[in-house]
Amino acid sequence: SQKIEQNSEALNIQEGKTATLTCNYTNYSPAYLQWYRQDPGRGPVFLLLIRENEKEKRKERLKVTFDTTLKQSLFHITASQPADSATYLCALLTSGTYKYIFGTGTRLKVLA
Amino acid sequence: DAGVIQSPRHEVTEMGQEVTLRCKPISGHNSLFWYRQTMMRGLELLIYFNNNVPIDDSGMPEDRFSAKMPNASFSTLKIQPSEPRDSAVYFCASSLAGGANVLTFGAGSRLTVL
Numbered sequence: 001s002q003k004i005e006q007n008s009e010a011l012n013i014q015e016g017k018t019a020t021l022t023c024n025y026t027n028y029s030p031a032y033l034q035w036y037r038q039d040p041g042r043g044p045v046f047l048l049l050i051r052e053n054e055k056e057k058r059k060e061r062l063k064v065t066f067d068t069t070l071k072q073s074l075f076h077i078t079a080s081q082p083a084d085s086a087t088y089l090c091a092l093l094t095s096g097t098y099k100y101i102f103g104t105g106t107r108l109k110v111l112a
Numbered sequence: 113d114a115g116v117i118q119s120p121r122h123e124v125t126e127m128g129q130e131v132t133l134r135c136k137p138i139s140g141h142n143s144l145f146w147y148r149q150t151m152m153r154g155l156e157l158l159i160y161f162n163n164n165v166p167i168d169d170s171g172m173p174e175d176r177f178s179a180k181m182p183n184a185s186f187s188t189l190k191i192q193p194s195e196p197r198d199s200a201v202y203f204c205a206s207s208l209a210g211g212a213n214v215l216t217f218g219a220g221s222r223l224t225v226l
Contacts (some may be wrong), residue, residue, distance in 0.1 A: 032212050043116075043203050043217030044155070051212075089155065091215075098143050098162060098209055104154035 002027040004092060004103040012109045013080055021075040021106045023090035031095035033066055035075050038087045038105065048075075080110045116218035118204050124224045130192040133221045136185055137206030145215065146179055146189050147203040155203070161187065162209055194225045
């Protein structure tokens with residue numbers, strides 16, 4: 001069956017360190033993979049997109065990698081700040097559809 | 113643009129009552145999605161529309177759920193009759209279809225069915 005797995009346990013890290021979040025998937029052939037941020041009481045907000053033929057994408061302190069052989073994406077936040085504390089969701093889009101399927105998200109807490 | 117607008121933000125109702133959730137997508141976006149979020153199941157896609165036409169409703173849990181998009185600027189998600197297990201946050205999202213299809217979400221409607 002199709003699955004998108006993110007670490008359900010919260011990730012606590014110290015301010016200034018690099019946070020690394022994982023998104024693993026099975027039985028999907030995603031054309032695109034996106035990462036979203038969700039704060040309590042709000043809808044998810046788009047952060048970064050990576051295509052199946054791309055290995056890495058960066059935006060300011062954010063970096064996403066995409067390994068279609070391992071069926072895994074890693075999301076990095078460098079020089080993390082308490083304001084980065086939120087839930088981060090990965091989402092896959094299979095080519096030929098408009099359907100984005102989301103993982104369950106990982107809650108990140110950056111400690112001052 | 114004010115973004116995706118959902119109403120109501122909060123709804124508390126009793127089992128058996130009809131619930132209607134509303135969504136106004138971003139002007140110019142031609143795809144609209146309804147998602148449901150719970151702690152147990154995360155963010156689940158219920159249905160999506162492209163150019164006001166329902167494309168895939170395979171995520172709609174049962175016949176008690178229905179969705180319409182009468183025009184490009186308005187959609188509704190209706191639950192009739194509602195049950196306690198329908199309690200969740202319902203999100204509407206819109207996008208410009210084609211390519212990467214980045215989603216813009218509304219703030220959500222929190223539904224509690226007693």
